[in-house]
Amino acid sequence: MNTQDRTAAPDGLRDDAEGMSYLSHLPRRIVVIYLPLAIFVFVLLFPFYWMAVTAVKPNSQLTDYENYSPFWVVGPTLEHINYLLFQTSYPGWLWNTILVSVASTFLSLFAAVFAAYAVERVRFTGARTTGLLIFLAYLVPPSILFIPLAFIVFNIGIYDSRLALIFTYPTFLIPFCTWLLMGYFRSIPYELEESALVDGATRWQILRRIILPLAVPGLISAGIFAFTLSWNEFIYALTFIQSSENKTIPVGVLTELVRGDIFEWGALMAGALFGSLPVVILYSFFVDHYVSSMTGAVKE
């Protein structure tokens, strides 16, 4: 009786009504919360707005701040986008980026599913150490690997090809995906596997019929995150690719659209905008998966 009374306690003691009363006065809340939030959001989003505005601004307005307000466009134009799509190799770079990202993501997911399952559930001798090593591998940054990797890529004859990127991106994708999937596999009850084993299922059947269907959210998280990571990769693509037709978007935009001293800001910003859109669209559909994979890697 008494406990029941307490759970239905007066407003002031409810968990969500916690001691925030000091903030409940609206003026104070505006100063302490809404104003800083507005500034944060403005600063974090302004570069994107600036990118978008520049991408559709006619050249005549681009640097003419006297006659046109720089923050707005009068008569937006598709001239830069048109130039980008039909007079540069941009569509080719887009295709390369998609191809490389998709291939390396699938390759990494494939390897990571088996590795994570082995470490987490097969529990072979040294599984724990392997798990730790995989985490450490995640911490090895590309900036200390690109020189020896360039050497290797050159020696095995895949220099300046998309294969060079497809094979090297998994070095940072596999550790990440494995680490993330290990967390997901850990949350799947042992009993499910046990009963399948008793029923005579093989490990492969267990993995395919029980673990993978249950780990679909984890696979999606790992997949889209890996896709984004390979889409954004720069230093390997810059080092291993020479010819224009094999470049990815970040490298192509930077090395080919920037020429001499006269920057074509419109085309450059259009390139940046279009290169960002695919990941942003993907992100908007899977926000929660992104957040969980980002924080998952940190929280484990």
Place this chain on the structure above:
Amino acid sequence: MSSPSSPGPPSRSGALLLRFNNSRNALGFVFMLPAAIFLLGFLTYPLGLGVWLGFTDTRIGRAGDFIGLQNYIYLMDDEVFWLSVFNTVIYTLVASILKFALGLWLALILNEKLPFKSFFRAIVLLPWVVPTVLSALAFWWIYDAQFSILSWSLMKLGLIQQPINFLGDPFNARVSVIAANVWRGIPFVAISLLAGLQTIPVSLQEAASLDGATPWKRFRYVTLPMLTPIIAVVMTFSVLFTFTDFQLIYVLTKGGPVNATHLMATLSFQRGIPGGQLGEGAAIAVAMIPFLLASILFSFFGLQRRKWQQGGKD
């Protein structure tokens, strides 16, 4: 949540257990194979090769000879190298502190009751999702020497008389690249810390405020200690990625003006790839390893402390 602390099938099926243990290592080996091939071939081997290359005079297109510590001895006397070490440390230190402070602040704001909370959370993470090179291009345009929108706005407001030379002056360039790095790093720190904040039971805050704790005291003695383990991990990642940053500098300044913004990673690239001195570039990259190890050890102990705090095993 099931606890994985009692692995293996139940004891009553002893024969079953035996069958597994025999095949367990073989199966583990087969399952690890795809990942192991990639990681050993393209991660462990290059890591070792990098250390080896640092001891040779390899150039692009010419196999090098072992020259012992000569690369490092040369770098010891190289002012540009030491400048890049100095820059990297300053860059990492200032950017990480700012990212932490602003990120924590943003996380605390987002942890309040807000309308459209999940929308804000999604929006805030955008800078981190977009390819760094592409957002850095936007910053390049924002930092333009003549047509910078920042300079123009400040001039309109009457705060400055002439455009700021963002990337042409050593001090300004450093501030500018740090600002761009902080811009990109805040979302990661904020969203990760927000996830940590949401695991702190509200009843603790409540108990503290009933005991008369001021908001500051509640933050200092309840929130912060509960958040420390996750802060340790997040900041280790943040420091690690800031220390080895390459893209932002490569887009904005390429190390200039007069090497004022050269980081170790960009110097390593410049000497190694366009300069063709693979050996020297590798030596600069290897010189980053001690710093990275320090961060990783820090992370390791951060993780340990978390498990210990939760009363978990090892």
